[in-house]
């Protein structure tokens with residue numbers, strides 16, 4: 001425990017979780033929109049309504065939460081929110097969905113009956129589950145989801161993971177023999193290579209740094225270290241105070257990483273003793289990187305050879321270094337091999353398990369062995385390996401079309417805007433389903449196609465602990481905070497774990513609810529908390545209801561996190577060979593080498609004003625320019641096509657087309673165009689703001705179907721997809 005970091009003067013006050021004042025009360029809580037789980041305070045008035053969300057500056061992890069966290073109040077108070085369970089009354093092809101209010105017992109029993117009937121008639125796989133991102137931040141719901149999928153006996157488990165990070169899962173299970181995440185030691189590193197991430201806007205993923213207003217990167221430079229970003233766009237994170245961006249061509253990172261590794265190897269920067277002691281298949285790894293020389297890859301990656309060599313020299317010279325890679329690469333075609341090369345770089349240079357390198361942060365429970373592939377599902381397209389990665393999201397539309405999937409249970413997700421595909425594929429498939437059940441806090445484009453919409457309580461209305469970073473072990477400072485519901489759920493909203501537990505009961509499966517419907521949602525956590533000497537009661541008794549945990553020595557990860565039976569890190573996993581990842585790398589290389597130099601490739605771009613698709617109806621996030629998403633292009637590409645800033649343009653490819661406005665900005669490299677996802681709620685008839693300021697769904701340009709996703713990881717291809725751009729009308 002690190003409770004001593006709290007000064008005695010504020011210790012007394014820190015135990016007050018609710019402070020009354022004449023106007024109402026101030027309650028401590030934490031944000032559950034993304035991974036950092038930033039501490040917050042909520043002002044509640046005398047009528048019991050939340051009137052403000054603010055930072056909690058006294059919290060030891062306090063500081064600057066982002067505007068998404070503070071603006072969540074607009075989602076909480078949204079007049080369009082879902083207040084009670086709804087059942088569809090009209091046809092799915094009607095212009096706007098019509099629903100009637102029903103009560104929970106009816107909703108749950110009807111949904112359970114329909115699921116059972118469909119499974120009886122068409123088999124267990126007829127019912128699919130899609131788990132969206134928000135439920136990962138509900139410490140109780142996340143466990144019930146896996147219970148639901150397992151007990152339905154369906155292989156059709158889809159999640160936002162194949163749009164996000166499953167390449168990381170299969171890399172860790174293949175290399176280390178279990179789902180383990182090593183994070184860069186940002187507080188001590190001398191060199192950070194940050195690839196395909198924009199932490200100033202995203203606030204990191206797979207590393208949890210609460211209330212980071214950008215200081216952690218600036219501190220690296222301030223203490224004499226260096227940060228280099230690799231990104232097609234000169235991003236907000238990159239500045240004179242942090243470090244420069246090497247503007248790579250989209251979807252070529254695997255070649256950059258292979259050549260960089262080769263260069264460092266040639267410079268003698270590998271720790272051969274470490275590789276020998278803890279690695280296996282090292283020779284095969286070395287033969288792979290030896291094929292990729294700096295001079296060979298410079299043209300295809302767009303990074304001049306001298307700059308690649310500079311990174312190699314800097315990494316070798318640094319006392320410690322860490323390579324970190326994120327969604328911009330995950331969503332390319334070769335996220336798994338890129339992730340493997342990044343992990344290998346950290347290991348081979350001796351930075352894995354070293355101060356300032358990468359390490360395993362304390363988590364709840366011990367890392368468990370897990371293979372990359374648990375079984376293969378016999379599909380119409382051949383066998384699909386399932387285990388560390390769930391079903392490929394891009395196959396969902398076709399499986400519905402073929403009648404294999406008849407129902408989707410969509411838990412806190414908005415796949416119609418966040419998965420690849422547009423009207424012709426995804427929306428057409430969802431309209432055909434016999435049963436679509438959604439849980440959400442507000443209506444969305446996806447709920448527009450639902451048969452049942454179940455009204456979930458939001459995170460201000462539910463008690464919780466900071467579960468996600470604790471289950472994954474991704475916190476720089478390992479801690480666990482408890483928060484009570486700031487206000488009780490209004491109307492007939494219920495927590496997701498309660499909804500799912502009731503559904504399990506109705507399916508005759510034991511759930512976490514007891515006979516009287518008493519809450520018991522944290523019970524399953526007792527054992528996990530006990531591994532760290534904690535319990536819910538103990539966390540509650542700590543200042544700020546936050547318990548701090550100790551870190552294990554950094555190099556202990558070789559004993560605790562390498563879970564293959566022989567205790568070795570697999571430097572050239574057989575399953576990468578088996579599922580064709582190495583054949584693919586050669587194929588894609590030949591393709592890129594022959595590519596014409598005026599190809600435009602679409603990449604993703606997060607902004608501080610959207611969180612995937614969920615800030616779409618928040619007025620404060622949709623004013624002025626934020627009402628629409630535009631396509632960004634650099635001046636050279638625009639003038640080559642005779643396009644001007646503000647033009648109304650058509651963006652198209654073989655997958656689909658869309659129209660939007662052009663924004664000419666010099667932050668992108670030639671050949672890369674960028675667009676924000678999460679827009680496109682025009683047909684979401686229940687959203688007053690989002691349907692009138694819809695913007696467009698850029699995912700209709702992403703490929704769907706067999707052969708479009710990365711084998712093994714099943715990642716959708718969402719970054720670096722070729723598009724053509726032409727003017728429709730001169731603007732503005």
Ligand SMILES: Nc1nc2c(c(=O)[nH]1)N[C@H]1C(S)=C(S)[C@@H](COP(=O)(O)OP(=O)(O)OC[C@H]3O[C@@H](n4cnc5c(=O)[nH]c(N)nc54)[C@H](O)[C@@H]3O)O[C@H]1N2
Pocket residue numbers: 131132133134135160163164327411412413414415417418419439440441442443444456457458459496604605611612613614677678698699718
């Ligand atoms: N083109 C492109 N597409 C992308 C990405 C990209 O970079 N580019 N990023 C991808 C990534 S990284 C991700 S993680 C996915 C996300 O994909 P999804 O998880 O499908 O999408 P979200 O927009 O996060 O949808 C979350 C839904 O959950 C609802 N919600 C919020 N809180 C709660 C709650 O407490 N309970 C319930 N039941 N519902 C709640 C929101 O209102 C929203 O409708 O999108 C992916 N799609």
Ligand SMILES: Nc1nc2c(c(=O)[nH]1)N[C@H]1C(S)=C(S)[C@@H](COP(=O)(O)OP(=O)(O)OC[C@H]3O[C@@H](n4cnc5c(=O)[nH]c(N)nc54)[C@H](O)[C@@H]3O)O[C@H]1N2
Pocket residue numbers: 034068133164195196197198199201202203204205230231232233235248249250251252253326327328329332603604605606607608609610611612719720
């Ligand atoms: N404001 C905001 N914050 C968010 C979210 C949000 O939607 N909005 N979503 C949350 C979620 S679900 C996640 S998973 C995290 C993601 O967090 P990050 O992984 O940091 O995601 P991004 O900010 O999208 O950064 C991805 C970067 O990759 C770059 N890129 C695109 N293509 C390529 C490529 O081919 N190669 C390289 N090297 N770079 C490329 C893009 O320009 C972009 O800057 O953010 C979370 N935080």
Ligand code: SF4
Pocket residue numbers: 031032033034035036037038065066067068069070202203211
């Ligand atoms: S960074 Fe994430 S957790 Fe922190 S306030 Fe913003 S949205 Fe919430």
Ligand SMILES: [Mo]
Pocket residue numbers: 133164
């Ligand atoms: Mo994500």
